[in-house]
Amino acid sequence: EAQVTQNPRYLITVTGKKLTVTCSQNMNHEYMSWYRQDPGLGLRQIYYSMNVEVTDKGDVPEGYKVSRKEKRNFPLILESPSPNQTSLYFCASSFVRGMSNYGYTFGSGTRLTVV
Amino acid sequence: AQTVTQSQPEMSVQEAETVTLSCTYDTSESNYYLFWYKQPPSRQMILVIRQEAYKQQNATENRFSVNFQKAAKSFSLKISDSQLGDTAMYFCAFRAGGSQGNLIFGKGTKLSVKP
Numbered sequence: 302e303a304q305v306t307q308n309p310r311y312l313i314t315v316t317g318k319k320l321t322v323t324c325s326q327n328m329n330h331e332y333m334s335w336y337r338q339d340p341g342l343g344l345r346q347i348y349y350s351m352n353v354e355v356t357d358k359g360d361v362p363e364g365y366k367v368s369r370k371e372k373r374n375f376p377l378i379l380e381s382p383s384p385n386q387t388s389l390y391f392c393a394s395s396f397v398r399g400m401s402n403y404g405y406t407f408g409s410g411t412r413l414t415v416v
Numbered sequence: 417a418q419t420v421t422q423s424q425p426e427m428s429v430q431e432a433e434t435v436t437l438s439c440t441y442d443t444s445e446s447n448y449y450l451f452w453y454k455q456p457p458s459r460q461m462i463l464v465i466r467q468e469a470y471k472q473q474n475a476t477e478n479r480f481s482v483n484f485q486k487a488a489k490s491f492s493l494k495i496s497d498s499q500l501g502d503t504a505m506y507f508c509a510f511r512a513g514g515s516q517g518n519l520i521f522g523k524g525t526k527l528s529v530k531p
Contacts, residue, residue, distance in 0.1 A: 334518065341425075343507060343523035359518065391461060393519070404451045404509075405519055407461035 303328045307392050307408035314382055314415055322377040322411050324392030332395045333375040334359070334405070335367065337388040344391065350375055351397070382415045389413075418443045420510050422522035429498045430530055436483075437493045437525050439508030445469075447513030450484070450491045455505040455524075464506070467491065469513075495527075503529045 305326045314320055326333065334349040336359075346359030350369040364386055366378040375394075379386060389412050393405035419442045429435035441450070452464040467475045467484050474482050479499075483492045495502055508522040 336521075341523060344521040346518055346520075349518055389459065393461075395519075404449075404453075404463045404466050404511075405461075406463075410459050410461075 303406070305392055305394055305406050305408040307390075307411050309411060310409060311412045312414070314413070316383055316415055317381050320379050320382060320413075322379075322390060322392075322413070324375045324377065324408060325373050326375075326392075326394040326406070327373065328394065328396075328406065329372065330394035330396055330406070331372070332397045333369065334393050335365070335375070335377050336391045336393065337361065338391060338410075339388050347377070347390075379413075382413075384415050387413060387415050418445070418448075418510050418512065418520050420508055420520055420522040422506075422508055422525050424525045425523070426526045426528070428528040428530055429495075431498055431500060433498055434494060434496045435498055435527065437495075437506050437508075437527065439491045439493070439522055441489050441491065441508070441510045443489070443510065443512070445512045449511045449513065450482075451509040451511070451519070452480070452482070452491075452493045453507045453509060453521075454502075455507065456501075456503070461507075465493065498529045500529050500531060503527060 331352045335347040336344040338344045348367040350356045392408040395405045421440045448469045450467045454462045465477045479496045505524045507524045510520045
């Protein structure tokens with residue numbers, strides 16, 4: 302089954318304790334992205350990647366890191382989480398083929414709480 | 417920079433009736449794609465419908481259809497014969513054509529379908 306797999310689905314952590322949210326897709330998509338969703342703000346992009354070893358900042362990158370060492374994986378790293386990073390996080394991927402763009406396929410989301 | 421505006425934070429509709437969700441966007445791009453995503457209480461992001469800007473014909477997917485007004489930069493979603501399972505957050509999204517286009521979301525409309 303074609304899908305984007307995020308883990309964990311729920312995570313409660315303490316301020317300052319490094320964590321990684323994993324994301325993997327099995328569709329050979331070039332493009333992957335991380336979003337955070339907060340009430341009243343919609344989805345805001347954190348980082349995206351056009352392909353292996355190519356990453357760039359989105360609208361709200363502060364406090365986050367990413368890496369793209371393999372095409373299928375795009376982990377999100379919080380080196381020192383803070384309570385304002387409590388949010389619902391989504392990983393997404395898509396093809397990008399010339400001028401023909403597609404909608405994203407989303408993971409199931411990770412509910413992160415930082416206390 | 418592109419922006420997407422959903423002016424209706426919440427809406428409700430009676431089961432079996434028709435409802436229209438509004439979306440406007442701002443861009444200087446000539447080639448782009450527009451999407452409606454549904455997020456039910458399970459929080460999964462589900463692609464409902466997709467419209468290419470170069471196509472004049474409005475997209476339709478079963479009970480879901482769009483009214484795409486390119487000159488007015490308007491992209492509304494019509495849901496016919498509303499069902500209880502249509503209760504969800506609905507997000508309008510924009511993506512510029514070409515390989516650099518990120519998916520930009522509106523803040524969402526919460527739709528409640530009442531029995």
